[in-house]
Amino acid sequence: MSLEARAGTEPKRSGTEAEAIGSRRSMDGKNRKDIKPGMKVEIILKRDQKTGKLTEGVVKEILTNSSFHPHGIKVRLADGQVGRVARIVG
Numbered sequence: 586m587s588l589e590a591r592a593g594t595e596p597k598r599s600g601t602e603a604e605a606i607g608s609r610r611s612m613d614g615k616n617r618k619d620i621k622p623g624m625k626v627e628i629i630l631k632r633d634q635k636t637g638k639l640t641e642g643v644v645k646e647i648l649t650n651s652s653f654h655p656h657g658i659k660v661r662l663a664d665g666q667v668g669r670v671a672r673i674v675g
Contacts, residue, residue, distance in 0.1 A: 614657040614670025620647055625675045628660060628668030639671055 612619060614626065627639040642662030649658045657669030 612673045614673055615653055615655065617647060617649060617652045617654075617658050619673060620644060620658050620660065620670060622646065624673060626660065626662075626670045627672045627674060628662065628666070629657070629671050630666060630668040633668075637671075640666060640668060641674065642666060 614620065614628075620626065622644050624644050625641065626644055627641050629637060630640055633640070640662075642664055644660045645663045645665075646661040647658060648660060648667065654669070657671055659667065659669050661667050
């Protein structure tokens with residue numbers, strides 16, 4: 586057992602590694618600042634909430650006004666469908 590495991594602490598990460606981990610967490614669609622019109626995203630439509638089925642599309646409009654939403658920022662896609670962002674594709 587390593588010293589870190591016995592002490593209950595995680596080893597320190599380099600700046601680059603920590604930044605990469607942080608950026609992966611922020612691209613889950615919960616932060617409004619990460620989403621811009623024209624971006625390709627995967628959303629969960631209201632009717633698909635039980636199954637978690639993802640619908641891919643391009644953001645036309647951001648509908649959530651708050652900077653964060655625990656279930657994902659609500660957007661309208663270019664084709665008119667509305668749902669919460671599950672993942673930012675690009």
